[in-house]
Amino acid sequence: MLPYIGCIILFLIGIYAILTKRNIIKIAIGFCLLEYAVNLFFALIGYKKGSLAPIYTQINQQRNFVDPIPQALVLTAIVIGLGTTALLLSVAIRLHEKYKTFDIKEIKRLKE
Amino acid sequence: MNYLPLFTALPLLGAFLTPLLSKIFEKIGDIISTIITTLLLILSIYSTFLLPIFGNIYVYEIGKWSLSPIPLGIIFAFDSLSLLMVLAINLLSFACAIYSVRYLDGYTGRWKFWTLFLLMVAGLNGIAITGDLFNLFVFTEISAISSYALVAFGVEKEDLEASFKYQVIGEIGGLTILLAIALIYAKTSTLNMADIANTLTNENKGILFWFIVSLLTFGFLIKSALFPFHFWLPDAHSQAPAPISAMLSGIFIKILGIYSLSRLVFNIFGLNRSNAPHYFDILIVLGILSIIIAGFIALRQTNYKRLLAYSTISQVGYIFVGLGIGNFWGVVGALALLFAHALGKGLLFLTAGSVEKTSGTLNIEELCTSQKRLPFYGVIYTLGALSLAGVPPFLGFFPKLFLILGAIKEKMLGVGIVLGIFSVLTLAYLLKITNKVFTNKKEGEKVGVPISTIFSFLLLIGLIFILGVFYFNYLYPNLIEKAGEAIMRGIDYAKLVLMR
Amino acid sequence: MKGMTVIVKTITKLLCGLIFLYGIYIIAHGHLTPGGGFAGGVIIAASFILLILAFGSEEFKEQMGYLYSSIFESVGGLLFLLIALFGLLLGISFFYNFLPKGKLFMLFSSGIIPLCNLAIGIKVGAGLFAIFLAIAASRFIIKE
Numbered sequence: 001m002l003p004y005i006g007c008i009i010l011f012l013i014g015i016y017a018i019l020t021k022r023n024i025i026k027i028a029i030g031f032c033l034l035e036y037a038v039n040l041f042f043a044l045i046g047y048k049k050g051s052l053a054p055i056y057t058q059i060n061q062q063r064n065f066v067d068p069i070p071q072a073l074v075l076t077a078i079v080i081g082l083g084t085t086a087l088l089l090s091v092a093i094r095l096h097e098k099y100k101t102f103d104i105k106e107i108k109r110l111k112e
Numbered sequence: 113m114n115y116l117p118l119f120t121a122l123p124l125l126g127a128f129l130t131p132l133l134s135k136i137f138e139k140i141g142d143i144i145s146t147i148i149t150t151l152l153l154i155l156s157i158y159s160t161f162l163l164p165i166f167g168n169i170y171v172y173e174i175g176k177w178s179l180s181p182i183p184l185g186i187i188f189a190f191d192s193l194s195l196l197m198v199l200a201i202n203l204l205s206f207a208c209a210i211y212s213v214r215y216l217d218g219y220t221g222r223w224k225f226w227t228l229f230l231l232m233v234a235g236l237n238g239i240a241i242t243g244d245l246f247n248l249f250v251f252t253e254i255s256a257i258s259s260y261a262l263v264a265f266g267v268e269k270e271d272l273e274a275s276f277k278y279q280v281i282g283e284i285g286g287l288t289i290l291l292a293i294a295l296i297y298a299k300t301s302t303l304n305m306a307d308i309a310n311t312l313t314n315e316n317k318g319i320l321f322w323f324i325v326s327l328l329t330f331g332f333l334i335k336s337a338l339f340p341f342h343f344w345l346p347d348a349h350s351q352a353p354a355p356i357s358a359m360l361s362g363i364f365i366k367i368l369g370i371y372s373l374s375r376l377v378f379n380i381f382g383l384n385r386s387n388a389p390h391y392f393d394i395l396i397v398l399g400i401l402s403i404i405i406a407g408f409i410a411l412r413q414t415n416y417k418r419l420l421a422y423s424t425i426s427q428v429g430y431i432f433v434g435l436g437i438g439n440f441w442g443v444v445g446a447l448a449l450l451f452a453h454a455l456g457k458g459l460l461f462l463t464a465g466s467v468e469k470t471s472g473t474l475n476i477e478e479l480c481t482s483q484k485r486l487p488f489y490g491v492i493y494t495l496g497a498l499s500l501a502g503v504p505p506f507l508g509f510f511p512k513l514f515l516i517l518g519a520i521k522e523k524m525l526g527v528g529i530v531l532g533i534f535s536v537l538t539l540a541y542l543l544k545i546t547n548k549v550f551t552n553k554k555e556g557e558k559v560g561v562p563i564s565t566i567f568s569f570l571l572l573i574g575l576i577f578i579l580g581v582f583y584f585n586y587l588y589p590n591l592i593e594k595a596g597e598a599i600m601r602g603i604d605y606a607k608l609v610l611m612r
Numbered sequence: 613m614k615g616m617t618v619i620v621k622t623i624t625k626l627l628c629g630l631i632f633l634y635g636i637y638i639i640a641h642g643h644l645t646p647g648g649g650f651a652g653g654v655i656i657a658a659s660f661i662l663l664i665l666a667f668g669s670e671e672f673k674e675q676m677g678y679l680y681s682s683i684f685e686s687v688g689g690l691l692f693l694l695i696a697l698f699g700l701l702l703g704i705s706f707f708y709n710f711l712p713k714g715k716l717f718m719l720f721s722s723g724i725i726p727l728c729n730l731a732i733g734i735k736v737g738a739g740l741f742a743i744f745l746a747i748a749a750s751r752f753i754i755k756e
Contacts, residue, residue, distance in 0.1 A: 018280065027280065038287050042294040055646065058717060070297065073246055077290060079650055079736075080253045084283055086743050087260055091276050093747060098269045107273050117706035121697055128689035131682055176705040 003044050010037035023102050024092045031088065035081040039074050046070040113162055115155060116172045116188050119198065119241055120251075122148050123234035127227045134223035141226035142213050148230065149206040152237070156202045159195060160590065168192050168594060169608050171243070179610060183304040189243030189609050192594035196447060197240040197371050199591070200454045203575070204362050205233045207568040208355040211462050214562045215355055215469065219266055225353075228265075232258040232359070236367050243609060245293055245303045252289070252368055256282055256335075259360060263352040274347035281344045285334030292327040295320065309380045309606035325383075325391070328376060336369020338432055339402040342425045349424065350417035350474075354465020357417060361424040362458035366450050370431055379598075379605040385438035385522075395436030396527060402429025403534050410541045416464050416474045416549070419541060420457065426538065427453050427500070430515065433527060437518045444596035445514030451592070452499065452507040452576075459496040459572040460542075462565075463489050467549065470559045480548040485558050490550030492569050497546065499576045501539035507580040510588070615668030624666040631659040639733035643722045649729040653736025660741045681742040688735030695727055 014037055017030025046067030054068040092102075099107050126148040133140045163170065169191040177185030209229070216222050235255025242248050260282065264275035297303060299320060300311040312321070337345040345365075349357050377383050377391075385392055403426050410422035427449065434446030466489055468474050471482055499506035502513075512535055519528035579587045598605070615621065638645075639652030664672055699708025707724075714721030 018284070024276065031280065031283065034284070034287055038290050038294070041291065042297075045294055045298045053646075056716070067301075069303070070294075073297075075648075075650060076246075076250060080250070080257075083257050084253075084260075084279070086747075087257060088276070088279055088283075090747055091260075091264055091272055091279065094264075094267060095272045095276060098267075098272060107276075114700075114703075117700060121693065121700075121706070125690075125693055125697075128686050128693060132686040132690070135679070135683075172706075174705065175699075175707045175709065 004041065007037050007041040007044070010040070022104050024095065024104055024107075025089075025102060027104070028085065028088050028092060032081075032085055035077075035085075039077050039081070042070050042077065043074045113159070113166065113170050113172070113190070116170070116190060116241060117174070118155060119152065119237040120234045122151060123230040123237070127230040127234065130223050130227045130230070139222065141223040145209050145226045145230060146213070149202065149209040149233070152202045152233070153206045156195075156198045159190075160199065163190070163192065163195055168598070171609055179304075183302065183307050183610070186247050187243040187304065187609070188241045189306070190241050191598045191605070191608075192591070193371070193375070193447075193598040194240050196451065196591050196595040197367060198237060200451055201233065201236045201240060201363050201367065204359060204454055204458045205229075205236075207458065207572050208359050208462070210564050211358075211465070211568040212353075212355040214564050215353065215465055218469070219353070225262070225265060228258045228262050229356075229359075231255070232262065232364070236363065239367050240371065243305050245296065245305055245308065248372060249286075249289060249293055252335075252372070253286055255364065256286060256368065259356070259364060262356045263348050263360075265353055265356070268351075270347075271351045274344075274351040278344045278348040281334060281341070285331045285341075287331075288327050288334075289331035292324050292331065295324050295327070299324075305375075305380050306606040306609035309382065309603050310610070312380070313382060313603055321381075325377070325381060329373065329391075332369045332373040332376075333398070334369075336365045336373070336428055337425055338369075338428060339398050339405060339425075342402070342406070345425055346418050346421040349421040349461075350415060354417075354461055354468065357421075357464070358458040358461035361421065361461060362454040365424070365428065366431070366454065370428070370435070370446075370450065374435060374599055378600070378602055382603040384600075384602060392436045392438050395432050396524075399429040399432035399436060400527065400530055402426060402432070403530065407534050407537045407541070411537075411544070413541075414476050416467065416476055416479070416545060417461070419476075419545065420460055420464060423500070423538065423542065424453075424457060426534070427457070430512075430531065433531065434511075434515050434518065437515070437522050437524065437527070439518055439522055440596060440600055441514050441521060442518030443599050444592055445511050445518055447595050447599075448514060448588075448592050449508075449511035451587075452511055455572055455576050456496050456500040456508055459569065459576070460493060460500070462568065462572075463493045463496070466561070466565055476545065476548050486550055487558070488561050488566075488569075490546065492573055493550060494543070494546050495573055496576065497539070497542035499580070501542060502535045503539070505577075505581050507576045507583070507587075509580065510583055615671070616666050620666050624662055628659045628663050631662065632656060635659060635733070635737070639729050640719070640726065642729040643725045644717060644719070649732025650736055652729070653733040654740060656733065656737035657740035657744070660737075661744050664744070678742065678745055681738040681745065684738035685735055685742060688731050688733075688738060692728060692731035692735065695724055695731065 010033060014030045014034030017033060018027050021027055021030065046069065048064060048066055051064040051066045052061070054065040054071070095107060096102055101107070126144045130141045130144055169189065171179070172188040172190070173179060174186045174188070179187065212225070212229070216225060219225065232255045235251045235258065238251035239248055239255070242251065260275055260279045263278055264271050296308060300308050302308060302311065334341045349361050352360060383391060406422045406425035406429065410419050410426065413419040413422060431446045431449050434442045434449065436442070464474065467479065467486065470486065471479055471484055473479060495506070499508040502508045502511070512531065515531055516528045519525070519531065635652045635655035638647040638655060639649060642648035642652065696707045699710055700706050702708065702710065709723040711723045713723050
């Protein structure tokens with residue numbers, strides 16, 4: 001139960017960072033935290049008590065394996081998160097060049 | 113129907129070839145993209161003739177991993193609803209690709225536009241044909257990331273700000289969908305959509321089920337910009353380049369939000385009006401709030417594209433009211449409105465792009481006082497606006513009729529009256545542009561129109577007119593009625609997919 | 613950006629080839645040990661990024677670095693797609709496994725997975741290096 005509570009706390013910290021911080025780089029960091037939390041939650045779902053990592057070795061063991069499918073899905077989700085973060089940071093850098101500030105309250109030329 | 117993976121493989125091939133070959137030839141991106149979108153359009157039209165032979169559903173197993181006894185692999189499940197979506201995607205992307213050939217003359221880095229555009233088309237096609245839940249998420253993210261980059265394409269100040277806002281809000285939606293998929297996998301331990309439907313029918317619908325449904329609704333409503341989550345749409349759709357605005361408003365928010373939500377809610381979870389009335393009532397309430405609020409804000413706008421963006425939010429509200437009504441006429445009205453709005457709103461945004469290129473500004477007051485006469489664009493715009501507002505005999509009349517019929521059958525007279533009144537409001541704010549921008553110009557220079565622009569405009573307006581006049585001969589019985597049946601058959605989708 | 617001190621430069625000259633080799637090992641044994649295409653690609657990109665960080669970006673021909681990483685990225689993507697389409701051309705299915713599965717625990721086994729890992733490794737390595745160049749290393753590309 002404890003790892004899941006940790007995931008939820010991380011998720012809430014990420015949402016807090018996106019909602020209340022004024023610096024756009026801090027918003028991007030909050031976004032990364034949000035992604036870590038969701039990926040961690042997904043990877044923890046496959047756990048079974050007393051099981052090993054799902055790799056076949058040459059020693060013939062008759063133990064159970066944890067579920068390997070969430071691990072493959074989390075790999076894909078991490079790559080998607082990489083693409084999103086790279087794009088977010090590029091846009092943030094170009095924003096800084098055009099507006100000369102990182103403050104999101106000044107970057108409001110579009111109204112209504 | 114073995115060519116089904118080509119719907120995603122062909123645009124991906126073009127997207128990977130374009131950066132490589134554009135270092136040798138300059139404009140190879142235009143040629144590759146027009147060829148690929150033409151091929152995709154031909155394939156989708158061919159599928160409309162081929163699908164009824166297979167009994168209106170076709171299952172393609174990737175890698176030939178068979179579906180029985182346990183569905184382990186990824187499948188493509190192509191039924192009539194997917195057919196309607198694929199047709200709309202490829203029609204609109206064909207028209208926008210041909211339009212973009214001249215529109216991009218003012219931008220640097222042409223090959224980047226074509227790469228991102230083809231990636232977006234590949235993602236959209238993938239969402240429409242897939243039958244696997246995580247595959248849906250991956251294609252959603254592919255097309256969403258391409259659209260974030262395309263909104264920021266002409267790197268002005270406002271474009272970057274709009275793209276940043278769009279990215280943060282859109283990705284929160286995406287992550288919520290991923291969380292919901294994690295919970296679905298924890299509950300059913302399978303990712304195949306038909307198998308999830310089978311596993312969930314035998315269980316009691318407790319708190320975890322409704323938590324998953326509400327997370328999914330939250331995520332998909334962000335992506336489709338319904339009322340409380342629409343704040344990213346006016347900025348993003350008004351600052352994007354015009355063909356991208358047409359694709360985004362026309363088909364992107366529909367496929368990512370409306371198609372995915374209706375596939376999951378109707379076919380996989382099996383909710384309908386009899387066993388979950390509160391859920392559909394929430395959809396109707398949010399839809400009506402969207403129609404009213406976005407309609408009134410649209411009346412006050414002074415920017416051409418921002419007015420059209422608020423109009424999109426309003427029409428998406430109509431579609432959600434149709435889905436929320438829940439009986440056959442409501443659902444058919446929602447699907448017909450999806451198709452008609454895709455063609456109509458795409459056309460209107462393309463005219464906005466041409467007006468911007470010829471007059472240099474998008475402010476309605478400045479365009480009112482400028483001295484250029486734009487007769488061709490004016491006629492096309494007015495015909496498109498009439499279709500969108502629901503004037504017979506154009507394509508947009510029948511959806512509004514079906515929606516009001518559905519509301520009356522479900523004994524919701526108030527909803528029907530609101531739908532009718534706000535169609536008139538739609539006509540009012542769309543014709544505001546015609547009045548100010550395109551009329552009352554007696555003197556002034558006449559502006560020439562390039563050939564590719566004429567071609568894409570005539571294609572779209574011709575389809576709107578012909579499909580509207582011959583609605584009950586061709587479009588309705590073959591496409592829209594069958595797509596409505598595909599939604600209304602609910603959980604039987606799972607039996608049909610797993611039987612093949 | 614400026615380079616680092618002499619100690620860092622000397623160690624980098626010795627180590628960056630070994631890091632690259634380690635990345636290739638992770639990609640090639642993707643079907644036997646944890647890792648695979650994406651993790652190996654990140655390590656390959658890290659070896660190039662280490663070079664730029666240690667020696668500074670003035671000594672580095674940014675234009676050619678950008679050109680080559682763009683070419684390799686497209687080549688990696690095309691290779692993956694052609695492996696997938698090869699099954700479709702043979703008439704059987706998309707992504708069909710047309711290579712023999714082989715014996716357990718051998719390097720040349722398990723069908724098309726090592727080829728797919730190779731394509732993904734090339735694409736991810738070149739892509740991450742291009743992202744680093746575009747964002748951090750060269751103001752030249754941003755001004756374009």
